[in-house]
Structures are given as C-alpha cells and as structure tokens.
Amino acid sequence: MTTTAPTPFPLSADEEAVLESVRGLAAGFATTAAERDARAELGRAELEALHAAGADAAVLPERLGGGGIRYQAFGEIVRTIAQADPSIATVWLMHVGAGVGLAQLTAESLGSYYADAYLRGDRFANALSEPTSGNTFLQPQQPAVRAEGGYVLDGAKRFVSGSEIAEHLLVNALVDGAPAFFGVEPDETVSVIPIWDTLGLRATRSQLLSFSNTLLRDDRRARNPQPGDVNAVGVGLPFLSLGVADAALAALSEHAKGRVILGKPLSHQQWVQFEVATLHSELEAVRAYLRYTTWLADEGSPEVIGAISRAKLLANRIAVDVAQLGVRVGGASGFLTSSPIQRHLRDAQAGQLMAYSTEVLSGLIGAEVLGVA
Numbered sequence: 240m241t242t243t244a245p246t247p248f249p250l251s252a253d254e255e256a257v258l259e260s261v262r263g264l265a266a267g268f269a270t271t272a273a274e275r276d277a278r279a280e281l282g283r284a285e286l287e288a289l290h291a292a293g294a295d296a297a298v299l300p301e302r303l304g305g306g307g308i309r310y311q312a313f314g315e316i317v318r319t320i321a322q323a324d325p326s327i328a329t330v331w332l333m334h335v336g337a338g339v340g341l342a343q344l345t346a347e348s349l350g351s352y353y354a355d356a357y358l359r360g361d362r363f364a365n366a367l368s369e370p371t372s373g374n375t376f377l378q379p380q381q382p383a384v385r386a387e388g389g390y391v392l393d394g395a396k397r398f399v400s401g402s403e404i405a406e407h408l409l410v411n412a413l414v415d416g417a418p419a420f421f422g423v424e425p426d427e428t429v430s431v432i433p434i435w436d437t438l439g440l441r442a443t444r445s446q447l448l449s450f451s452n453t454l455l456r457d458d459r460r461a462r463n464p465q466p467g468d469v470n471a472v473g474v475g476l477p478f479l480s481l482g483v484a485d486a487a488l489a490a491l492s493e494h495a496k497g498r499v500i501l502g503k504p505l506s507h508q509q510w511v512q513f514e515v516a517t518l519h520s521e522l523e524a525v526r527a528y529l530r531y532t533t534w535l536a537d538e539g540s541p542e543v544i545g546a547i548s549r550a551k552l553l554a555n556r557i558a559v560d561v562a563q564l565g566v567r568v569g570g571a572s573g574f575l576t577s578s579p580i581q582r583h584l585r586d587a588q589a590g591q592l593m594a595y596s597t598e599v600l601s602g603l604i605g606a607e608v609l610g611v612a
C-alpha cells in the first residue's frame with residue numbers, strides 16, 4: 240500500500256546497497272519487536288547488526304572517513320527501521336546523531352578521535368534534555384563550574400535513549416552562561432536511575448542519568464553546532480513517525496481484510512474505506528513533504544530549518560491519526576496486547592513527545608506565520 244520508491248531522486252549504488260542491507264535486517268527486527276516492547280529490552284544485537292551492515296559508517300560524512308550518504312537515503316533508512324521496530328530506530332538515530340555530531344564538532348580540535356570510535360562500533364547517546372528545561376534541549380539550564388582540566392557538572396539528564404550501553408555521551412551544560420558541548424565517557428560519577436517503564440517506545444530504555452561532579456574535560460570539548468552541520472536527529476525524527484504510520488496502516492489493513500463480520504471482511508465496509516482513503520492520502524502527502532525536506536537538506540538550503548519543524552509536526556500527527564483509526568478498526572481484538580495495533584498507537588504517541596514536541600513546534604510555526612516575535 241505504501242509507495243515503493245523510497246525517493247523520487249535516484250539513490251547512488253552505495254546508498255541502495257546500504258538500504259537493501261537495512262531492509263533485510265529490518266524484516267527480522269519486525270518479528271521480535273513485540274517481545275522487546277513487552278520486556279522493555281534494548282535491541283543491542285540488532286544495533287550491532289546495523290553497524291556490521293555499514294549503516295553507521297554510511298551516515299558519517301566522507302570528510303570524516305564515512306560513506307557520506309545523502310539525507311534522502313538516510314531518511315528512508317530511518318523509516319525502514321522504524322516500520323519494523325521504532326525503538327531500535329530511536330536508539331540508532333540518537334547513536335548516529337551523537338556519534339556523527341561529536342565527530343564533526345571535534346574534528347578541528349581532536350582530529351579523528353570520535354570518528355574512529357564511531358567507526359569501530361563504540362556506542363553513543365545524546366544526554367541533552369534536563370529535568371528543568373522541558374523541550375529546549377539545546378538551551379541547558381545546568382551550569383558546569385571551572386575545575387582543573389575542565390568543568391564540573393552536578394545535575395541530571397533525562398530520557399537518554401540507549402544510555403545503558405553508551406560508551407560516549409554528547410552532553411551540554413552552561414559554561415560561563417552559554418551552552419557548551421562535551422564528549423563524556425561515563426565513569427563512576429555517572430549513574431543510571433532506572434525510571435523507564437513507559438507506555439510507548441519502551442525498548443528505547445531512555446533512562447535518567449545522574450551526574451555527580453562529573454568532569455567535562457577541556458580536551459573533550461566540542462564546538463557548538465552551526466548551520467551546515469549534519470543534523471541527523473532533526474531530519475531523522477519525522478521519518479521515525481512515518482515508519483510508525485506505515486506499520487500502523489499495514490496492521491490496520493491486515494486486520495480489516497482478515498476480520499469477517501456478517502459474512503464479509505471489515506475492509507468491505509464503506510466507513511472503513513472512506514477513513515482509510517482520507518488517511519492514506521494524507522500520509523502520502525506527508526511522505527512527499529518529508530522527501531522535499533531531505534532534498535532541501537541535501538541542497539544545503541536555509542529553508543530546511545522551517546521544513547524540519549513542519550515535517551516533524553506532520554509526521555507525528557499522521558502517525559497518531561493512523562494508529563487511532565487502527566484501534567477503531569481493530570475493535571477489542573486490536574486492544575489485546577497480542578495485537579500490533581495497540582503497540583503502534585503507544586509508539587505513535589511517544590513520537591509527539593520527543594523534542595521538539597508537537598506543542599512546541601506548533602507554537603514556533605504559528606508565531607512565524609502570524610508574525611509574532
């Protein structure tokens with residue numbers, strides 16, 4: 240039912256090859272996603288398989304020793320993994336975002352230190368969100384104070400996807416009143432507070448991290464992000480929700496074809512057809528907009544910033560809309576934990592919470608359209 244071509248722009252042979260490997264792996268991930276969700280278990284072996292297939296290296300820019308795939312291919316990789324298991328896609332996206340981020344933000348100061356670690360398979364996580372800063376993860380509120388060899392952070396970061404297996408954290412803090420970024424290799428001063436028992440994206444294990452006088456080392460300091468840097472998380476998050484929407488529509492469709500009521504499959508009922516027609520058309524429009532966003536990103540257009548906000552808002556919402564229709568079509572059968580329908584609804588809701596949330600995005604876009612400063 241979904242459009243087969245990943246992008247209207249031709250992918251290179253290398254991009255196609257990575258995507259094909261990911262498709263093969265994702266088919267396996269889909270068969271075990273429900274078990275990982277039930278146990279809230281990280282898909283470590285699956286993440287390692289993605290690394291072995293070259294997916295991690297493919298995202299690293301060529302100038303840093305990677306494959307340098309374009310956003311068009313990257314978006315489709317994220318969508319493909321998310322359709323199979325959005326928790327794996329989330330952890331992978333955060334790993335790629337932090338790993339590629341640290342590699343590019345320290346290239347001038349540290350050379351290939353982080354690129355080498357990323358390419359050899361070390362695991363990375365983004366420890367940016369704070370208990371008191373809400374959605375504004377790039378504007379930390381917690382100060383780090385000057386100490387020998389760096390700055391000391393005493394505080395917490397929360398909802399750090401994949402933090403329990405991370406060898407490197409991308410951490411930000413206020414240094415001399417301004418946001419500053421550091422790579423941190425967790426030691427005994429960093430502890431996991433196991434709060435993650437959630438409704439959705441359960442297998443991301445996005446835990447609370449406590450930093451108890453942790454040294455943010457001068458020699459692990461990164462420069463601040465700037466326009467033109469690879470923005471894997473920003474571009475990838477909409478594709479995460481698009482994958483959930485595709486999975487929800489597939490589950491809905493399968494149920495509607497298989498459930499027979501008064502002698503006819505549910506798919507023959509006109510209300511189901513009408514609702515599916517509306518949502519499928521909207522989903523395809525969102526997909527087209529997301530592809531346009533990746534094209535803007537690949538072109539290096541400044542318009543990509545606004546497009547990313549709209550792409551996330553649209554994708555978060557269509558995922559919830561499709562998943563909610565799934566629950567109606569599924570009836571009580573879809574409410575059973577044995578049905579994928581209820582899992583897709585839970586995962587779709589989680590997409591809206593990740594920064595920037597749909598409320599924050601709506602505020603930004605609405606203010607811009609209405610000219611509110």
Ligand SMILES: Cc1cc2nc3c(=O)[nH]c(=O)nc-3n(C[C@H](O)[C@H](O)[C@H](O)COP(=O)(O)OP(=O)(O)OC[C@H]3O[C@@H](n4cnc5c(N)ncnc54)[C@H](O)[C@@H]3O)c2cc1C
Nearest residue numbers: 333365367368373374398399400440445592593594596598
């Ligand atoms: C599955 C998942 C994975 C995550 N992974 C990571 C990760 O790997 N690394 C990381 O650093 N963070 C991660 N996060 C954190 C996430 O990006 C947000 O920063 C965090 O969820 C915000 O806190 P909160 O959900 O408690 O919402 P709050 O910020 O407390 O928001 C509560 C409500 O207020 C609204 N709101 C908040 N701020 C504003 C505002 N400025 N304007 C208008 N409305 C506002 C929100 O939309 C929401 O409706 C993850 C979150 C989730 C759900």
